[in-house]
Amino acid sequence: MKKKIPKIDKTQKVIAIKGLKKAFDEFEVLRGVDLDLYKGENLVVLGRSGTGKSVLIKIISGLLRPDEGQVNVLGQEVNRLSQKELDSLRLKIGFSFQNSALYDSMTVRENLEFPLIRNSRELSRKEINRIINIVLEAVGLSQTIDQMPSELSGGQRKRIGIARTLILKPDIMLYDEPTAGLDPLTCIEINSLINQVQRRFNTSSIIITHDLTCARAVGDRLVMLLDGQFQRQGTFEEVFDSEDERVKSFYNYNFID
Amino acid sequence: MDSKDNQSPTRTRKYVLTRRLDRMLMELSRVYFFVVRFFKEVFFPPYEFREIIKQCYEVGVRSLPLIALTGFIIGIVFTNQSRPSLSEFGATSWLPALVSIAIVRALAPLVTAIIAAGRVGSSIGAELGSMRVTEQIDAMEVSATNPFKFLVVSRVLATTFMIPTLTMFTMLVALAGAYLNVHQNEQTSFATFVQQVFNAMTFLDIFSAIIKAFIFGFTVGMVGCYKGYFSSKGTEGVGKAANSSVVTAMFLIFIEELLALQIINAIRAL
Numbered sequence: 097m098k099k100k101i102p103k104i105d106k107t108q109k110v111i112a113i114k115g116l117k118k119a120f121d122e123f124e125v126l127r128g129v130d131l132d133l134y135k136g137e138n139l140v141v142l143g144r145s146g147t148g149k150s151v152l153i154k155i156i157s158g159l160l161r162p163d164e165g166q167v168n169v170l171g172q173e174v175n176r177l178s179q180k181e182l183d184s185l186r187l188k189i190g191f192s193f194q195n196s197a198l199y200d201s202m203t204v205r206e207n208l209e210f211p212l213i214r215n216s217r218e219l220s221r222k223e224i225n226r227i228i229n230i231v232l233e234a235v236g237l238s239q240t241i242d243q244m245p246s247e248l249s250g251g252q253r254k255r256i257g258i259a260r261t262l263i264l265k266p267d268i269m270l271y272d273e274p275t276a277g278l279d280p281l282t283c284i285e286i287n288s289l290i291n292q293v294q295r296r297f298n299t300s301s302i303i304i305t306h307d308l309t310c311a312r313a314v315g316d317r318l319v320m321l322l323d324g325q326f327q328r329q330g331t332f333e334e335v336f337d338s339e340d341e342r343v344k345s346f347y348n349y350n351f352i353d
Numbered sequence: 354m355d356s357k358d359n360q361s362p363t364r365t366r367k368y369v370l371t372r373r374l375d376r377m378l379m380e381l382s383r384v385y386f387f388v389v390r391f392f393k394e395v396f397f398p399p400y401e402f403r404e405i406i407k408q409c410y411e412v413g414v415r416s417l418p419l420i421a422l423t424g425f426i427i428g429i430v431f432t433n434q435s436r437p438s439l440s441e442f443g444a445t446s447w448l449p450a451l452v453s454i455a456i457v458r459a460l461a462p463l464v465t466a467i468i469a470a471g472r473v474g475s476s477i478g479a480e481l482g483s484m485r486v487t488e489q490i491d492a493m494e495v496s497a498t499n500p501f502k503f504l505v506v507s508r509v510l511a512t513t514f515m516i517p518t519l520t521m522f523t524m525l526v527a528l529a530g531a532y533l534n535v536h537q538n539e540q541t542s543f544a545t546f547v548q549q550v551f552n553a554m555t556f557l558d559i560f561s562a563i564i565k566a567f568i569f570g571f572t573v574g575m576v577g578c579y580k581g582y583f584s585s586k587g588t589e590g591v592g593k594a595a596n597s598s599v600v601t602a603m604f605l606i607f608i609e610e611l612l613a614l615q616i617i618n619a620i621r622a623l
Binding site: 186 | 399483484487488492494495498
């Protein structure tokens with residue numbers, strides 16, 4: 097399915113990363129990464145497992161600290177923020193985890209209200225319920241409101257995970273492997289949900305994936321992480337129009353069309 | 354020639370020792386900061402009252418049947434085992450005093466803490482460990498919620514306040530078990546039993562037992578939370594967190610018991 101052209105404001109950078117380096121023990125994962133994300137854009141980060149894709153978005157959300165480099169999110173330098181400042185920045189960043197990370201001991205309703213009641217304490221019960229219904233309707237799972245995460249399918253868990261991040265009305269969405277472990281039809285549903293979120297909530301997103309079907313369906317721009325740096329960048333066709341063996345093998349492995 | 358071949362066994366041993374020492378010091382500093390963070394967070398809002406009450410229910414109410422059964426059996430068994438030695442001196446009338454001192458001073462706090470370490474400590478370690486490896490703790494953090502306050506502070510408070518409560522309950526149940534045994538064998542009346550128990554005990558016995566129970570409760574909660582909060586390596590890590598929560602908590606409880614005994618004896622000698 098062809099993606100509708102989104103409104104991307106190329107004059108406004110919501111994320112600007114320069115010279116980002118991160119190593120674990122002696123293994124250097126990111127070796128000087130530069131990256132810009134524009135307002136309203138869906139940026140797909142491609143790369144093999146273990147190349148540091150998830151590390152990148154964990155650094156953006158302040159879960160990990162970089163060894164070197166600048167990470168500017170919505171005009172704020174993430175490394176230099178106090179805990180309070182970081183928390184208020186995090187309200188503008190939605191993070192959808194690879195395994196959804198739903199709280200096992202809580203129902204869907206409790207999962208959704210968890211960030212809401214802790215960050216918007218002035219909201220009444222009625223208002224909280226109204227917001228929960230809006231996000232559940234947005235992900236098409238209103239009927240699951242009183243179910244436990246263990247009663248949901250993999251695709252439903254992903255959707256609820258996305259709903260939980262949307263509840264705080266973020267400006268930026270970070271998706272970590274949104275289609276990993278899902279069947280092809282559910283993948284299509286998730287891809288369409290990511291595009292819907294972009295249009296309806298006017299978010300800018302970074303989508304980490306190695307699923308090329310997902311990358312083509314949701315990405316306005318793609319970057320490929322090879323050897324700790326972004327080697328290829330552009331549209332889907334531009335990225336894969338390459339003689340580089342690593343790019344070719346990545347494409348062939350994910351064979352599509 | 355490979356560089357490894359050049360390393361003498363002494364150098365390798367030194368390297369291994371240094372690494373171990375390094376790791377041990379890192380672990381100690383992490384424990385220190387974890388405990389300090391608890392005291393920093395516990396007094397400042399927002400307070401997670403609902404979660405604290407939920408955890409108190411989990412730790413306190415849910416442990417009651419096990420604690421009651423164990424306490425009752427301990428009361429009966431300890432009385433039964435003490436009888437032959439006392440009867441050799443014709444001093445079975447001292448049984449209520451002996452049993453009550455043993456139960457209040459040592460058995461009740463220790464047994465309650467050990468049962469809690471096994472039942473509650475392991476479950477806290479496993480729960481937080483699985484939340485860590487499934488990124489639920491990270492999810493709380495990125496949604497601008499303080500996971501330490503929600504998960505650690507609430508659980509440590511629950512164990513700190515519930516284990517002393519359970520200890521007092523264990524004392525009562527164990528004394529009830531002891532009374533049944535004494536009554537059955539020596540035909541002692543309830544009033545005489547109670548009188549002998551209270552004659553034998555001092556305020557310091559009860560006070561020190563409750564203070565010890567607070568310390569044991571804090572230890573069980575803190576160790577379980579620490580092991581779970583920093584668990585890693587997937588499902589294997591969750592199992593290890595649960596296991597080492599119990600082992601470490603039990604070890605610390607016995608050390609604390611030993612130290613408390615020295616301090617209380619010193620106070621008694623004053």
